[in-house]
Amino acid sequence: xxxxxxxxxxxxxxxxxxxxxxxxxxxxxxxxxxxxxxxxxxxxxxxxxxxxxxxxxxxxxxxxxxxxxxxxxxxxxxxxxxxxxxxxxxxxxxxxxxxxxxxxxxxxxxxxxxxxxxxxxxxxxxxxxxxxxxxxxxxxxxxxxxxxxxxxxxxxxxxxxxxxxxxxxxxxxxxxxxxxxxxxxxxxxxxxxxxxxxxxxxxxxxxxxxxxxxxxxxxxxxxxxxxxxxxxxxxxxxxxxxxxxxxxxxxxxxxxxxxxxxxxxxxxx
Amino acid sequence: xxxxxxxxxxxxxxxxxxxxxxxxxxxxxxxxxxxxxxxxxxxxxxxxxxxxx
Numbered sequence: 001x002x003x004x005x006x007x008x009x010x011x012x013x014x015x016x017x018x019x020x021x022x023x024x025x026x027x028x029x030x031x032x033x034x035x036x037x038x039x040x041x042x043x044x045x046x047x048x049x050x051x052x053x054x055x056x057x058x059x060x061x062x063x064x065x066x067x068x069x070x071x072x073x074x075x076x077x078x079x080x081x082x083x084x085x086x087x088x089x090x091x092x093x094x095x096x097x098x099x100x101x102x103x104x105x106x107x108x109x110x111x112x113x114x115x116x117x118x119x120x121x122x123x124x125x126x127x128x129x130x131x132x133x134x135x136x137x138x139x140x141x142x143x144x145x146x147x148x149x150x151x152x153x154x155x156x157x158x159x160x161x162x163x164x165x166x167x168x169x170x171x172x173x174x175x176x177x178x179x180x181x182x183x184x185x186x187x188x189x190x191x192x193x194x195x196x197x198x199x200x201x202x203x204x205x206x207x208x209x210x211x212x213x214x215x216x217x218x219x220x221x222x223x224x225x226x227x228x229x230x231x232x233x234x235x236x237x238x239x240x241x242x243x244x245x246x247x248x249x250x251x252x253x254x255x256x257x258x259x260x261x262x263x264x265x266x267x268x269x
Numbered sequence: 270x271x272x273x274x275x276x277x278x279x280x281x282x283x284x285x286x287x288x289x290x291x292x293x294x295x296x297x298x299x300x301x302x303x304x305x306x307x308x309x310x311x312x313x314x315x316x317x318x319x320x321x322x
Binding site for chain 2: 008009010011012013014015016017018020022023024026027032035036037038039044045047048049050069073074075076077078079080081082083084085086087088089090092
């Protein structure tokens with residue numbers, strides 16, 4: 001992520017309520033060379049209106065006892081500023097525990113696909129290829145990863161979208177249930193209406209390159225181990241004026257568990 | 270039990286506004302002014318819970 005930020009000339013700053021000495025140690029341990037800013041007492045966090053005032057309510061949801069160190073934390077998130085210092089993107093989370101991977105956040109705000117670091121799987125047939133990937137090869141407790149899907153169609157193909165015409169199966173992406181993982185909603189691009197005089201019903205289709213994504217939040221406590229994310233993509237191609245039968249492609253993505261910063265994973269027997 | 274959602278468009282500085290002036294000490298104890306330090310570049314300013322827990 002950091003080389004990508006440098007290439008895009010994006011300065012990086014991180015702010016927390018930790019004391020300078022804590023940050024100095026953290027930066028040394030992790031080889032961090034961008035500014036970690038110390039907002040001891042959370043004055044700036046409060047001034048910006050980012051103080052998480054509902055930490056105790058959230059604790060009820062997580063079954064965590066209140067702790068003085070929990071006071072003064074900000075809502076977790078980030079701002080992207082343009083060259084004039086104006087906020088162009090803002091990403092914040094409901095829960096103080098959920099956080100996207102650094103790569104996922106940067107990729108989203110920079111509008112680029114961060115490829116290469118996470119697991120990927122691909123399937124190809126005549127006229128269609130399907131690729132699924134995760135934005136990180138690892139996960140830790142309460143991390144949110146992004147599953148990206150790219151479908152490339154030859155010009156002669158469309159695939160049915162939503163709303164699907166009668167008897168047609170719309171494009172769908174399903175992730176097999178995983179214990180301790182919350183699967184979010186798929187964000188699909190807008191389909192296009194197909195003008196076909198022979199079809200009395202409205203027909204909404206995708207063509208060319210179709211990109212979609214969904215969030216996967218790993219909420220189970222640490223110790224879940226390495227996981228396999230199983231993805232099923234169902235599509236029904238439309239070739240010129242003929243709808244072919246629906247197909248389902250299954251792909252698997254392996255992701256490894258890592259410990260939270262400063263912690264170790266529980267030993268597994 | 271799912272958490273109640275919050276409208277973050279209304280919490281904190283908003284998109285379209287200039288990011289406020291922030292001057293804080295960094296991990297070396299040097300005072301850093303965010304707008305000055307980004308020196309005309311784009312910037313990503315991340316708020317996180319703690320480096321310790």
